[in-house]
Amino acid sequence: xxxxxxxxxxxxxxxxxxxxxxxxxxxxxxxxxxxxxxxxxxxxxxxxxxxxxxxxxxxxxxxxxxxxxxxxxxxxxxxxxxxxxxxxxxxxxxxxxxxxxxxxxxxxxxxxxxxxxxxxxxxxxxxxxxxxxxxxxxxxxxxxxxxxxxxxxxxxxxxxxxxxxxxxxxxxxxxxxxxxxxxxxxxxxxxxxxxxxxxxxxxxxxxxxxxxxxxxxxxxxxxxxxxxxxxxxxxxxxxxxxxxxxxxxxxxxxxxxxxxxxxxxxxxxxxxxxxxxxxxxxxxxxxxxxxxxxxxxxxxxxxxxxxxxxxxxxxxxxxxxxxxxxxxxxxxxxxxxxxxxxxxxxxxxxxxxxxxxxxxxxxxxxxxxxxxxxxxxxxxxxxxxxxxxxxxxxxxxxxxxxxxxxxxxxxxxxxxxxxxxxxxxxxxxxxxxxxxxxxxxxxxxxxxxxxxxxxxxxxxxxxxxxxxxxxxxxxxxxxxxxxxxxxxxxxxxxxxxxxxxxx
Amino acid sequence: xxxxxxxxxxxxxxxxxxxxxxxxxxxxxxxxxxxxxxxxxxxxxxxxxxxxxxxxxxxxxxxxxxxxxxxxxxxxxxxxxxxxxxxxxxxxxxxxxxxxxxxxxxxxxxxxxxxxxxxxxxxxxxxxxxxxxxxxxxxxxxxxxxxxxxxxxxxxxxxxx
Numbered sequence: 001x002x003x004x005x006x007x008x009x010x011x012x013x014x015x016x017x018x019x020x021x022x023x024x025x026x027x028x029x030x031x032x033x034x035x036x037x038x039x040x041x042x043x044x045x046x047x048x049x050x051x052x053x054x055x056x057x058x059x060x061x062x063x064x065x066x067x068x069x070x071x072x073x074x075x076x077x078x079x080x081x082x083x084x085x086x087x088x089x090x091x092x093x094x095x096x097x098x099x100x101x102x103x104x105x106x107x108x109x110x111x112x113x114x115x116x117x118x119x120x121x122x123x124x125x126x127x128x129x130x131x132x133x134x135x136x137x138x139x140x141x142x143x144x145x146x147x148x149x150x151x152x153x154x155x156x157x158x159x160x161x162x163x164x165x166x167x168x169x170x171x172x173x174x175x176x177x178x179x180x181x182x183x184x185x186x187x188x189x190x191x192x193x194x195x196x197x198x199x200x201x202x203x204x205x206x207x208x209x210x211x212x213x214x215x216x217x218x219x220x221x222x223x224x225x226x227x228x229x230x231x232x233x234x235x236x237x238x239x240x241x242x243x244x245x246x247x248x249x250x251x252x253x254x255x256x257x258x259x260x261x262x263x264x265x266x267x268x269x270x271x272x273x274x275x276x277x278x279x280x281x282x283x284x285x286x287x288x289x290x291x292x293x294x295x296x297x298x299x300x301x302x303x304x305x306x307x308x309x310x311x312x313x314x315x316x317x318x319x320x321x322x323x324x325x326x327x328x329x330x331x332x333x334x335x336x337x338x339x340x341x342x343x344x345x346x347x348x349x350x351x352x353x354x355x356x357x358x359x360x361x362x363x364x365x366x367x368x369x370x371x372x373x374x375x376x377x378x379x380x381x382x383x384x385x386x387x388x389x390x391x392x393x394x395x396x397x398x399x400x401x402x403x404x405x406x407x408x409x410x411x412x413x414x415x416x417x418x419x420x421x422x423x424x425x426x427x428x429x430x431x432x433x434x435x436x437x438x439x440x441x442x443x444x445x446x447x448x449x450x451x452x453x454x455x456x457x458x459x460x461x462x463x464x465x466x467x468x469x470x471x472x473x474x475x476x477x478x479x480x481x482x483x484x485x486x487x488x489x490x491x492x493x494x495x496x497x498x499x500x501x502x503x
Numbered sequence: 504x505x506x507x508x509x510x511x512x513x514x515x516x517x518x519x520x521x522x523x524x525x526x527x528x529x530x531x532x533x534x535x536x537x538x539x540x541x542x543x544x545x546x547x548x549x550x551x552x553x554x555x556x557x558x559x560x561x562x563x564x565x566x567x568x569x570x571x572x573x574x575x576x577x578x579x580x581x582x583x584x585x586x587x588x589x590x591x592x593x594x595x596x597x598x599x600x601x602x603x604x605x606x607x608x609x610x611x612x613x614x615x616x617x618x619x620x621x622x623x624x625x626x627x628x629x630x631x632x633x634x635x636x637x638x639x640x641x642x643x644x645x646x647x648x649x650x651x652x653x654x655x656x657x658x659x660x661x662x663x664x
Contacts (some may be wrong), residue, residue, distance in 0.1 A: 048653070052651050142588065170506070170555050171556060172553045175552065178545070178548050181545050181548070185541075192528065223593055224587070394624045394626035395635060400621060402643075403595060409604070410653050415601050422597050422598055431510065434510050435505040435507060451544075456539040460539060463538050
């Protein structure tokens with residue numbers, strides 16, 4: 001293991017890869033700040049560039065930098081203009097924006113950066129400890145367990161989709177799996193379900209799908225609702241003082257400590273992710289606060305700002321655990337990263353640590369580097385980067401649309417890809433209107449080939465579907481998956497009864 | 504009927520069509536006796552998709568009425584206030600870009616797309632628009648083609664050698 005760590009250190013600390021981290025963080029912050037572009041769209045836009053880099057370590061290091069930068073950029077727009085770019089930073093605006101209105105925007109940004117840094121750091125250390133242990137268990141898995149594990153992952157994603165959205169999330173997962181069956185597959189002799197179209201021969205392109213699911217609906221939303229962009233120009237974007245006092249640092253220290261661990265653990269669960277971690281972190285800290293401090297929550301409390309910021313960064317790091325050790329993405333963002341890895345001929349999973357230790361460890365180490373870059377480089381630049389918030393809507397939207405199309409076109413040189421993009425983008429926007437969650441669709445799409453592969457091997461070994469109940473490990477995982485899906489409903493059935501008893 | 508039910512109906516139809524295609528999928532002779540055929544998973548997916556859409560379609564208020572607000576902030580209630588014309592115009596501009604990109608070459612097509620969509624959004628400050636769009640398209644082409652080395656044909660068909 002030590003050899004792997006050293007190889008990873010060597011890779012991560014090469015001049016070129018440090019440059020990649022810095023570039024990734026800067027680009028991520030710049031774009032992440034723009035209203036309407038979340039980390040998923042930004043990573044999707046950067047994927048052709050990452051693939052062009054060729055080396056999987058550098059590519060993943062840059063994308064991880066983009067991810068962190070984007071989240072930081074999202075926090076910045078939450079604090080400065082109360083327009084969170086992503087759900088994960090909504091809780092940041094509860095106390096961050098009131099602080100900015102009080103003229104303490106600089107202080108709020110510093111607290112956000114320090115809290116993110118601490119959350120990311122603790123997360124990286126825990127990942128360092130967790131991932132190898134989980135990997136060593138996972139190598140014992142056979143294809144039957146893998147298949148069952150993917151079912152668990154997919155049902156967990158649906159189960160955490162939120163109240164009343166479990167069935168919708170499952171339906172989206174199934175739709176994603178359906179899309180994944182289109183085109184050629186390594187398992188079979190002929191392409192499937194191409195409807196005779198030559199362009200579908202090799203299946204849907206995952207970058208196109210990612211753009212269509214995330215970048216386009218966000219852009220179309222921005223077009224449909226002019227008030228969304230308008231907020232950017234009215235907010236107070238002048239940043240004066242970035243300092244925080246020692247007393248303030250001491251007040252937020254316990255919050256940061258608790259939330260880094262809690263956030264990480266939530267992030268490890270598939271489907272839960274940064275959003276849940278940040279809201280839960282906020283709620284827990286408000287309950288733990290003393291009476292006089294609790295009153296400040298929502299009115300510009302530094303604890304209320306530090307809690308979600310720490311938790312969401314720790315959760316982002318935590319979400320890499322299932323990706324790197326099991327090859328199962330727990331969130332839309334890690335699904336996109338998984339797609340990028342597959343495109344670079346790296347197969348994440350328990351074998352990754354053994355076969356490509358330099359990739360595995362370089363990613364973990366570069367996450368840490370990314371956090372440092374954000375703190376020492378991005379934070380001082382924020383007052384200048386924030387000027388970007390003033391870009392008029394008329395110029396912003398065309399460029400966002402263009403970047404989404406460029407992501408799908410560059411590298412493919414196939415303009416039919418653009419028509420598929422627009423078509424799927426319109427469908428995705430309609431799905432968004434009706435509150436269907438889109439990340440499960442992409443996760444299903446990316447896991448589809450792996451799921452079918454393991455399914456077929458397990459079926460061939462057992463000569464039928466009996467492996468589902470004959471192998472104890474598989475059976476346990478299948479039952480866990482079923483429980484996860486039913487769990488939200490058990491709560492629903494019990495709630496009215498409890499209410500009746502209370503009467 | 505609420506929007507999410509209409510969509511569930513759409514998915515039900517899709518699942519049935521997909522299931523029909525999977526059922527009739529031509530299995531090659533040597534695949535006949537395999538426990539796992541090219542249409543095994545698709546048929547399972549079709550059944551799952553149909554069942555899930557039926558649950559949404561026929562389900563009580565449970566899933567459908569959970570929240571009308573929409574997590575992403577897009578709400579049907581504000582349907583009337585949205586700028587539909589602009590959105591439609593920009594979608595058409597994207598389709599036009601897809602069709603014209605190869606014949607016109609990257610530079611011209613991109614300048615037209617960026618400029619055109621800004622005009623659709625109401626931009627009329629030509630002295631600002633023209634330089635922004637030309638410099639934008641040019642620098643992106645330079646970055647992608649020259650710096651990253653991903654080939655993008657810059658000129659229209661009649662100039663291509």
